[in-house]
Amino acid sequence: MKLYGFANSRSFRTLWLLEEVGAQYELKMLSPPDFNSDWFLEINPNGKVPALVDGDLKLFESAAICNHIARKFPEKELIPQATNELSIYDQWMFFVMSELEQPLWTMAKHKFALPKTYRQPDMKETALFEWNKALKALDAGLNTSYLVGESFTAVDIMAAQTLQWAERFKVPIESKKILDYKDRVVSRESFQQASDKFA
Ligand SMILES: N[C@@H](CCC(=O)N[C@@H](CS)C(=O)NCC(=O)O)C(=O)O
Structure with a gap:
């Protein structure tokens, strides 16, 4: 597998998961002109990272890439087999992508x-209002x-990386429950391994 990434971007999620599963992969860090180059648009017509090439498969969208790896x-x-658990996993995956990440x-x-x-x-101001609403839902749903x-799953990587993104941009998270959750996920060895690769 070959992962296309860029520092401080959503590609970190996918790199983190590749480390978590112990995959054999190559990491290609893009430089700014690559994003709209013909060769990269062939891989991701949206011109964004992350993108993954796995044999004949070309994949974009970080959640889809994480699901593929899982x-x-x-x-x-790292992805549930049982229908109800998989549906809960999907619920949080869509929540991270459409509710939690969007205000950030x-x-x-x-x-x-x-x-x-x-x-x-x-x-x-509007985004902060929406961020706080999303955090309230996460706080209520995280029990x-x-x-x-x-069970730790790939959706925890997606959520924790988004929460980390908020911290980096100094967007407030007041819930101790959410902060403890984020710390629990980030304390995995794979997080440090991925951080070292991105440094
Ligand atoms: N929904 C996409 C968003 C991808 C995205 O926006 N990536 C940013 C970096 S975090 C990017 O490549 N931006 C380059 C650009 O917009 O030109 C995903 O989750 O993969």
């Missing part, structure tokens, strides 16, 4: 990611050690 290593039990991404886009003419600094009961 399914590829069934012995690691809105803040980031209007602070630095969008071209200057498209930035609306006032969006920050076990991990998002799918007592």
